[in-house]
Amino acid sequence: MAAGRDLNPFHFSGPLPPEQMIDRDQEADDLLALALGGHSFRLVGPRRYGKTTLLLRVLEAAEREGMATVLVDLQDVLSMAEIVVRIERAYDRLRGQIRRRIESLLRAWNIGLSLGGGGFTATLQRNPQVDAESVLLRLLELPAALFERDGTASLIVFDEIQDVLAVPGADGKIRRVIQHQAQAATYAFAGSAPGVMEQLFADPRRPLLDQAVPRNLAPLPIPDAADYVAGRFSRTGRDVGSALTPLLEFSRGHPMRSMMLAHYLWERTARGVAADEGTWLAALDQAIDDSAQLMQAIWRALSTNERRVARALAVAATPLYSHDTAAAVGIRRTSIGKALESLTGKADVIAVEGKPRLTDPMFELWLQTRGLTPASGEGGIRTPERG
Numbered sequence: 001m002a003a004g005r006d007l008n009p010f011h012f013s014g015p016l017p018p019e020q021m022i023d024r025d026q027e028a029d030d031l032l033a034l035a036l037g038g039h040s041f042r043l044v045g046p047r048r049y050g051k052t053t054l055l056l057r058v059l060e061a062a063e064r065e066g067m068a069t070v071l072v073d074l075q076d077v078l079s080m081a082e083i084v085v086r087i088e089r090a091y092d093r094l095r096g097q098i099r100r101r102i103e104s105l106l107r108a109w110n111i112g113l114s115l116g117g118g119g120f121t122a123t124l125q126r127n128p129q130v131d132a133e134s135v136l137l138r139l140l141e142l143p144a145a146l147f148e149r150d151g152t153a154s155l156i157v158f159d160e161i162q163d164v165l166a167v168p169g170a171d172g173k174i175r176r177v178i179q180h181q182a183q184a185a186t187y188a189f190a191g192s193a194p195g196v197m198e199q200l201f202a203d204p205r206r207p208l209l210d211q212a213v214p215r216n217l218a219p220l221p222i223p224d225a226a227d228y229v230a231g232r233f234s235r236t237g238r239d240v241g242s243a244l245t246p247l248l249e250f251s252r253g254h255p256m257r258s259m260m261l262a263h264y265l266w267e268r269t270a271r272g273v274a275a276d277e278g279t280w281l282a283a284l285d286q287a288i289d290d291s292a293q294l295m296q297a298i299w300r301a302l303s304t305n306e307r308r309v310a311r312a313l314a315v316a317a318t319p320l321y322s323h324d325t326a327a328a329v330g331i332r333r334t335s336i337g338k339a340l341e342s343l344t345g346k347a348d349v350i351a352v353e354g355k356p357r358l359t360d361p362m363f364e365l366w367l368q369t370r371g372l373t374p375a376s377g378e379g380g381i382r383t384p385e386r387g
């Protein structure tokens with residue numbers, strides 16, 4: 001934070017640097033122990049739950065232990081060439097001795113890869129016919145080459161791994177190369193859709209990946225979130241006051257929503273002043289306005305039956321599988337299970353104390369405040385708590 005400036009201490013876009021995170025000590029220790037022990041793992045958690053934030057912290061700790069660490073962001077990759085570029089870019093973030101070693105390895109290979117400069121992108125521009133597939137296979141051998149050279153082991157994170165499924169054959173290639181690197185490298189795979197992750201990792205025709213130790217990312221512990229929010233308000237000369245409780249109750253440990261709402265709340269709280277319920281409602285109103293478009297997009301991406309079940313989860317006071325609920329949202333009772341399963345597969349729904357609940361509290365609120373009028377005749381529909 002810049003000294004003397006009054007800057008909002010709550011960030012909600014992209015991964016947080018380790019020193020800014022609510023530490024998730026237990027998870028970080030657990031994942032680090034797996035990595036140091038040479039056990040590959042897969043981390044599944046809903047969108048915006050802090051997967052990348054947590055993995056960056058684990059990478060930083062592994063680096064202190066002497067590992068070469070890389071985070072490969074595979075989000076939205078469409079081709080082999082793009083996968084090559086993402087991996088190359090991940091290595092480009094390395095510094096110091098390890099970077100120099102990798103640079104010299106790549107130079108010796110002479111297949112169009114390099115750190116800094118134009119890298120493989122420039123190679124592609126010069127020669128679009130280049131065989132990206134064999135370059136990828138070679139690049140995946142880098143941890144083994146590094147290990148052979150001086151015994152440096154690598155920790156490699158493939159973030160948003162499910163997106164490689166868009167590139168035919170890519171997951172097979174990755175698997176084939178990395179399964180021979182037991183000593184040289186440990187792999188971490190992160191993804192947000194448990195359904196697709198299951199497909200990638202539990203398929204018997206896809207060996208190795210099923211050996212990755214599974215881990216699920218839980219919501220933030222509420223007391224930790226409370227300390228963090230209150231602490232950052234007071235460090236910046238403010239008091240979160242009676243706004244804290246509704247904020248925590250509403251966000252229920254959703255990492256990005258907690259930070260977003262804390263951000264808006266802070267924005268509305270002047271230095272030397274305590275926030276209250278009015279401040280909270282104003283912050284929530286802004287969050288509603290700002291996320292309206294995204295909520296529309298999420299809604300449109302759902303199938304009709306998924307919408308019905310999502311709506312039921314948000315507003316029905318009667319049990320999910322009851323006749324009343326089914327009638328209120330216009331679904332056949334026998335179709336509820338399948339729609340719920342597919343919402344769960346995309347992590348739009350998670351289990352909270354054994355019961356299905358919408359993952360994103362903003363989406364839940366959005367569903368409550370539009371559509372169904374909570375008219376008297378409609379048994380089972382509860383009025384949203386706020387007007």
Ligand SMILES: Nc1ncnc2c1ncn2[C@@H]1O[C@H](COP(=O)(O)OP(=O)(O)OP(=O)(O)O)[C@@H](O)[C@H]1O
Pocket residue numbers: 011012013014015016020021022023024045046047048049050051052053054192255256257259260
């Ligand atoms: N440990 C944490 N402490 C505080 N805030 C967090 C923490 N983890 C995540 N967040 C909040 O969530 C936001 C998203 O975090 P991050 O990008 O790591 O999540 P992700 O699961 O990787 O998301 P995506 O699905 O977009 O890849 C951060 O900007 C921050 O506001």
Ligand SMILES: [Mg+2]
Pocket residue numbers: 051052053159
């Ligand atoms: Mg991420």
